Each structure stands twice: as structure tokens, then as C-alpha cells.
Amino acid sequence: MLHIVNKSPFNNSAMDECARFATGASVILLIEDGVYASKAGTTYEAKLKEILGKVEVYALEPDTKARGVDKITDGVKLVDYSGFVDLVEKHKTYSWV
Amino acid sequence: MSEEMEDNENVKKIMFIMRNAPHGGIYSYEGLETVLIMAAFEQDLSMVFIGDGVFSLVKNQDTDAIGIKGYIKTYGVLEDYEVEKIFVDRQSMEDRGLTTDDFAIPVEVKEADEIAKLMQEQHATIPY
Numbered sequence: 341m342l343h344i345v346n347k348s349p350f351n352n353s354a355m356d357e358c359a360r361f362a363t364g365a366s367v368i369l370l371i372e373d374g375v376y377a378s379k380a381g382t383t384y385e386a387k388l389k390e391i392l393g394k395v396e397v398y399a400l401e402p403d404t405k406a407r408g409v410d411k412i413t414d415g416v417k418l419v420d421y422s423g424f425v426d427l428v429e430k431h432k433t434y435s436w437v
Numbered sequence: 438m439s440e441e442m443e444d445n446e447n448v449k450k451i452m453f454i455m456r457n458a459p460h461g462g463i464y465s466y467e468g469l470e471t472v473l474i475m476a477a478f479e480q481d482l483s484m485v486f487i488g489d490g491v492f493s494l495v496k497n498q499d500t501d502a503i504g505i506k507g508y509i510k511t512y513g514v515l516e517d518y519e520v521e522k523i524f525v526d527r528q529s530m531e532d533r534g535l536t537t538d539d540f541a542i543p544v545e546v547k548e549a550d551e552i553a554k555l556m557q558e559q560h561a562t563i564p565y
Contacts (some may be wrong), residue, residue, distance in 0.1 A: 361549050364554075
């Protein structure tokens with residue numbers, strides 16, 4: 341399952357909730373304000389590393405660039421729009437809006 | 438929903454994921470309305486309450502003093518519409534100091550990994 345998160349983990353519980361349900365062959369894709377979860381050096385980094393120990397995490401690069409998030413936590417994979425489409429093709433999706 | 442219907446390939450498994458409290462926005466109400474409308478199409482519907490969504494099921498909601506019509510009683514008709522798969526995430530419930538006794542309708546409490554598995558089995562998962 342592809343879990344899409346578009347909310348910042350700093351003011352919304354969507355990412356934390358998503359992390360509890362992303363199990364097995366799940367992957368997480370961070371888009372829009374969700375990409376703040378991938379920023380290195382934040383109080384969320386340790387939590388993200390735990391998540392990365394369990395499932396793959398992707399971040400949409402146009403959204404990281406747009407927000408000046410240039411230091412990404414190790415292990416997070418950046419994708420462009422066509423990478424986004426590839427993920428959607430490969431998985432069932434759920435959006436944690 | 439009978440087993441015969443569940444085996445029918447024209448019947449889709451559709452899960453409504455309820456993650457919002459009842460009166461802070463329109464999502465929770467709209468989700469319930471949508472389930473009741475969809476029930477007319479005889480699909481395999483389920484609802485799962487996660488996060489603040491669990492507050493939507495709390496009985497004894499009295500909305501008179503905030504000037505809106507409450508809809509907690511509407512959950513009671515789900516059974517009449519044969520929507521019987523109503524799940525609650527245990528951790529969300531416990532984090533909010535709730536037990537199944539606090540809810541207006543009977544629910545099935547599930548662990549996160551069980552819910553994750555159910556989500557994977559759906560044809561569609563709809564956020565509300």
C-alpha cells in the first residue's frame with residue numbers, strides 16, 4: 341500500500357497515524373507540507389528514522405525544493421512527478437489528508 | 438452483506454476511514470452521509486475510526502447549546518442499511534480515554550496491523 345502524507349508532522353498527527361498503519365510492503369510518499377518530515381536536523385528526524393527502519397519513505401522533490409528543504413534525512417528517496425506516477429501504478433493508495 | 442454478495446465480482450470492497458472529530462468540521466458528517474448513500478448500491482462497505490475519528494462515535498453528544506443539529510443518532514441506522522463492519526483502532530480509542538462503552542453503536546476494536554491488512558484488501562479506501 342502507498343500511503344501519501346501531505347501535512348507537516350509538526351502541526352498535524354497524520355504522519356504519526358500513517359506510520360502506525362504503514363506495515364509490511366507499504367511505502368510512504370511525502371508531498372506538499374508532508375515533506376517537512378524528511379528534513380534533516382529537526383525534532384522529527386529520530387521518529388522518521390524509526391519509520392525508515394520499517395518501510396521505504398519517498399519525498400516529492402519539487403515540493404522539497406519549493407520549501408527550501410535541501411538537507412534530507414538519510415534513507416529518504418527523492419522522486420519527481422513521474423516517480424510519483426510509478427508509485428501510484430505499483431500500489432493501492434491511501435491519502436492521509 | 439451476505440457471503441454470496443461478498444463473492445460477487447461486481448461488489449467492491451470500499452472502506453471509509455474516519456479521522457475527524459464530529460463538530461470541528463464537516464468531514465465526519467459527510468463521511469457518514471456518504472456511507473448511507475453508498476449503502477443503496479449494495480457494495481461491501483466498512484468504516485474504520487482512527488485518531489480523532491473515534492470522538493465521532495461518542496454517545497451523549499448534546500449539540501443544542503452550540504446551535505447545530507447533532508447526528509450521533511444517525512449512526513444507529515447503519516445497521517438497518519446493513520453496514521455492519523464498523524472498526525475502531527484500539528490505540529486511538531485508548532489514547533483518548535475511551536472504551537467501547539462510550540460509543541453509541543457496537544464496534545469491533547482492532548489493532549493497527551489488523552486495520553492495515555484490511556486496508557490492503559480494499560478496492561478503495563476513502564478518507565473522511
